[in-house]
Amino acid sequence: MALSLNEPQNWWTKFLTALQNFGQRLVHLTKRTIQQSRSNTEANQQPTPNDWQFKFNVIMSTIRSLMRFVIALLFVGGGLALGLLLGYFSGLMSQESVPTYASMKRQISDVKQSSELYFANNVKLDNVKSDLLRKQISSSEMSPYLKKAIVATEDSDFYNHNGVVPKSLIRAVLGEIAGASVQTGGSTLTQQLVKMQLLSSETTWKRKATEIMLAMRVNKYFSKDEVLESYLNVATFGRNSAGQNIAGVEEAAQGLFGVSAKNLSLPQAAFIAGLPQSPSVYTPYKQNGSLKKDLSLGLKRKNVVLFRMYRNGDITNKQYQAAKKVDLVSQFQEKGTASEQTVKYGYVYNLLLSRARTILIKQLVKQDGRQIVKVKADDALYTKYYNQADTLLKQKGYRIDSTINKSIYDELQTATSQASYTFGQSYTETAYDSNLKKEVTITEPVQVGSIVLDNTTGKVLAFVGGRDYDDNQVNHAFDTLRSPGSTMKPLLVYGPAVENKIINTQTQIADFPQDFNGYKPSDFGQTSLNKFVSATTALEHSYNLPAVNLYNYLLNKTNVQPADYLKKMGITLTSKEISELGIALGGTSQGISVQQDASAFATYANNGDHVDPYVISKITAPDGKVIYQHKETKTSVYSPSTAYIMQHMLKQVVKSGTANSLSWRLNFSTDNVWGKTGTTNDNKDIWFVGSTPGITMATWMGYDNFYGNQHSLGTTASSINLGYWSTMANAIYSNQPDLLKLNKSMSKPSGVKSHSVLESTGTKDGKVTVDGNTINLKGNTVTALFNDDEASDAKAKFAIGGTDKNYKLFYDHYSGISNAYGQSIKMDAKGNVLDSSGNIVTDDDDTTTD
Template sequence: MNENNLFNRIKRFFNSPFSQTGKSIFNISYTVIQRLILIGTLGLVLLGVCGLGIGLGYFANIISHTDIPSETSLKTSLGQLNQASSLYYQNGELISEVQSDLTRKIVSSEDISDYVKKGIIATEDSYFYEHNGIVPKAVLRATLQEVSGASSQTGGSTLTQQLVKQQLLTNELTFTRKAKEILLAMRVEKYFSKDEILTAYLNVSPFGRNSDGQNIAGIETAAEGIFGKSAKDLTLAQAAFLVGLPQSPYVYTPYTNAGTKKEDFSYGIQKMKIVLDAMKRQGYISEQDYQEAYNYDISQDFIERTNKQRPAQTYLYQRIHKEAIEILMQQQVEKEGRSWETISSSVDLYNEYYFRAADTLASSGYKIYSTIDKDIYNAMQTAISNSAVKLGPTYETPYTNPETNETTTVNEPPQLGSVAIENKTGKILGFIGGTDFNTSQIDHAFATRRSPGSTIKPLLVYAPAIENNLIYPATMLADTQISRLQQDGTYWTPLNASGSVSNQFISARQALKQSLNNPTIHLYGSMLARGIQTNTYMNAMGITAIPANEYANEAASVGGFSTGPTVLEQTSAFTTFANNGEYVPAYMIERIEDREGNVVYEHQSTKNRVFTEDTAYLMRSMLTDSINGGTTQYFKQYLNFSFPEAYGKTGTSDFYLDMWAIISTPQITIGQWAGWDNNHGVKHVFPIDNAYGNVSVRTQQVWADIANAMRAAKPEYFDTSQRFSPAPPSITQQAVLASTGTLEGSIAAPDGSQHPVSGEKVVDLFSKSRPPFPISYYFSPGASDKDLTDFWNKLINGDKEKEEKEKEEKEKKEKEEREKAEKEKHQDEESTDSSTSLENWRDFLSRYTFRSTSN
């Protein structure tokens, strides 16, 4: 009834005159508003279309400028998880994993608990199994929040997008990066299964710290480092706790960076409960499982600190690690088309590439196979551990800290660096970086540069001099005084190790055997005067750090440099003679494989001809004399085996700061340096003779101790049946004058007089292409005019004196013979007279006897 009345009242209103007018106004207003709304709507649509067009155009532009990776490329990139690389011995046995700020283990899908998979999907991407890499409405919502600057923003990234962000893109927050993220996420979904994507995400994600305080990534490392079990064995509560960690790993982790447990676990536990709530909502777990896990005290499952030792830093780890980094650096430099010389000469550029390569090595899961023989290396370490005490004392050095002015006493023990190289291949079989890594981490085999002393002589002086046909082993050199005015006004007056000179001429063979300084300096001066570029020979044998201008100084011939070679460089250079004049660079990294087993680097052997075979053979012959009665002879008395063939050289720097011994067999070369680091302002030296014995003897004894230990560990490297290459057909023996080392003949003196020269001869080795020199007044390279004048005066005057002496002796002998003949004649006459008297006497007696008888 009431409804009818209301209807009638409304009807009357619209039929009234007033209502007719209102109705007209209403209709007009309604039409206007309707049209305005229509126009506004169309405008908004047009704006939306324009915006969409612009957006699509912008997106298309980004796509057109983005390299779309192939399936193979994506697989490689997504597989490049931060996994520790490993270092290996020659035989494939593990040395150590590469130390990193991040610890990770990679596992397959079947090794991950379903609780973990369901938990991460429920919490991070509930539409994971439905979308194709992105959820449009989530992307739109996140974009609008970003544009509006909303303080509360919800995540818009799927697990696929998060995986792409971590593995394929940078962390920049731009629309360009977001567009690329969407594109690549869809690409990943096209090529990979959901299970592969989920497994990759769980292997990539950070999980805070483990019970040793190490940064961890990957579900397996997290399970082991927090609960002490594998990811496949996690309980629901444990899985929920770990699933919550990646969102804020260092807030939710139960451990400090020292590996101790935090006082407050509430943040991580609250996040665990949020995960459980999500899993329940998605129907992944039952109410009972939910309640049990929700109310479980997860903190009781956190394991205690394990105090697990990280891989120990050693000389071996340190060296292989650095060698591998430099190989990766060089590969990157080459890839970018840059020059290694340019990079290595700039500290900033070198460091930039070094740290990039170091990061790659630490996180790429590479396998680095070295040339190091485990048995040889360990034997060398044991030997130096036992024999270091023979080198000399541990000095106590006062040291004042420049920052605190505090004075303390620093112990400085003797140090030693040694390298064992296989001659033919250049493989570094083993080395000694120092006497004690805990005392000094300085690598004395590869990193330190010291004066080479007399070990430089065969490399820099004698071999190049033979190669340039300036000398041969029988060439006579002046062992005479030297005095050179220096720029500071002082005189350089070098002497032999004995502190004197003989003022005689001595053969090059004997000069090297006795390691005489002055004959070597004279010879080197002659080489410089002839323009022989001695540094090119050193560079060709891998010694490049010595400034080129320093080779112009005569002192270089006895090791006088501002810097010097490393033990590796000097030892490697010595193998050139064993390799018949070819330099084979030493190396330590055989190959590098990626985690899939693909070879990313493999050493390629090279050879560089430095000397002819003839020169190398002659040098081996001369250096063999050095170990047979020369300065390098002492090691043999301490060996418990004998080398059928070997050559070598020792070296000593000024004041016995450095002691070297380098000895080669047909198979290997072992080089050794010993001395003190002297890093605290005091230069400690070897006492020449004290309780430790003669310095030359004891350092060679240590060399022998090392060789004995190596042979005991691997006798095959000391095969006594092995020999150096036989003499080339071009090597011959020939006799020359012992006085001049030349052929006989006549010399023209400076005054024009001619003097025949002959005398005693010696037989030595020569190259047929470089036969003995004819006699010459200037027979000795580098000898001064005074040296030659004195020599020839003595020789020529000596010949005259000899003739006169011979004449006197002849006359004396003739006189003696005449006197003897006269004496013998006189004796004969006396003998005749004596015989006559005897006969008369006999006759007398005969008569006397007859008469007596008669009576």
């Protein structure tokens, strides 16, 4: 049975306690022996002329007994301890999979240690750019001096042991039992090779035990020359003359002395052989490639290596003395220039690297028994794990598989390039750069960000990070937060209202000028319809006043918590944002990302279930073991009935509402297309989020305004954005039409009820009493969709958000009196009502009722 990691320490504590108890009993036994001897002497009345001789004999007899016992105890205890330790080691190893010969051969000789990034469907993207230069050469291309120097310095018994030295194993085991952390690397070259090529950099006892097991396995299947060759090809050797980190003796020889590894002189070989112990300390170069002022540590280390070679019989005393006198400083390369590394698919590359790094950080934190929340709160600790994960990705040869479909991604970039001339004006101006501390000339173009999600799985199929990665590396699909505008309305307001049976598709909502404790919203163009409108119409044309009235009603007249639904879909609002009615129109203080908006919107396409979006499908370690596999996280947000009703309402946006131009822009039928436009104040942010049964695609347009500028888009920006969305949707349809699933519309759930209601009130017909007068409500009827609910009987106050004045205006108009009901009212920027002359109209009668 395998022992747990803390069992050896518990056993050792119990063993010491038992030993202490035995010692106490032995002392007690000695005292009793002396007392009995004295009693026997007194009983026999024998004289004791030399009492000290008697005591001496008794003590010596006791010591001899004690020594015999201690010796026996050491044999028994030692055997028991060795058995337990071997059992402990075997237990740990029983949990480890044994790597194949082919796997070990590939890993120990692989100098291309940076990780590989893949698109979906096994399409290679690129290798992770490493700051560590390596070049593989064969053993015959390495100087004999160099190989002897490394062996004499790092592992003088290299050719005799079986991969590990027993004393190092015992030292590591006893250190663990005593509670000392295992911090040292492998003491043999084989162990060091295993640690560099086959294992992570964690310093746990289990890793140490695995290292030992693998070192013995490597020693069994590979010759000493193969092991040494692999080690010399992958070991790190500090920096070269361009300041770049280097690994492998060929890069070291060329980077330090400008010669090949085969032609290294004895002192040059000794200097390089001394570097692996502490490359950053002994390297002669700074980060910028210039020589350090003080090179004494590296030169002293070189002399230590030479001495060990002499002591090992690798060189004569004459060679040793001559090599020490060589002036190596004059042989170091002059400062050079590092070559730039090009990045293909920059937005994808950075995204995958960032997401993979985050995954590894979480795994490393978990391995250390820490909580990621607490680690993130400690900047220094998080930086440690960040660097550790970054090193693994750059030097350990992982494989990262993503969900990004290369073909679709390429199509979206082409569509963006073709449509970019329509986006709007670019501004060239001067601005003060606080980093450079000077005035700079900048160009502010209209930026875009878009994303395509698979509705069912949450896969990110493609995205647009920006117009040109070379000009702007900010990923506008994932990393920028902007106010979502009216795309928030179906997520925060109408969805929760339908779910909680507050509204049906024909529920009437007030669209009159209203003062909400100083907040005076208006519809687009600073107007008000001055009438009641149905929920479908309000959403179809994105009227603001009905959305604010409905949200106000949810917050203050019901127990519904709209923000809870939003949180389930991956968007968290602050308590301040929740309390402000402007949030109903997307007026967030921090904003949301394009990914968040699209993911939340896709909930309606997925029967009311939200699926977390993702771009990394799996990560595979160098040994072929999958260390991360994405697991779908699904959260039930709305009932299928709500999802169906919301799809129905949002289809009207495309059919005859703010996105009706899609009907002639798209190359396919819009019968199963629904979406929502969004525009923030002064056209600073323009959105469209649209879905088909298969995918959801969101697009955003706006200026970065990095330098505090306030550039806004033009009045036609929403139309331009819809054209851009259509261009990309057509590209997807042309490339892979099956992704849209246009023929798979959602079946009507049994909970969706259809009832005939009056078009004017959203209720059944009937008689109501208004100001003591009976009015018979009747007229045109429409079919309304209800979430498992019945149509309301006729009632005088039938709408959400209406005031007494609003109802009087309605009923007077209904009774045939000519008035301003339904006539658009002009408002100023502050929400005040204006008369025909543009003067502010004062009216205190604005009490909101139900």
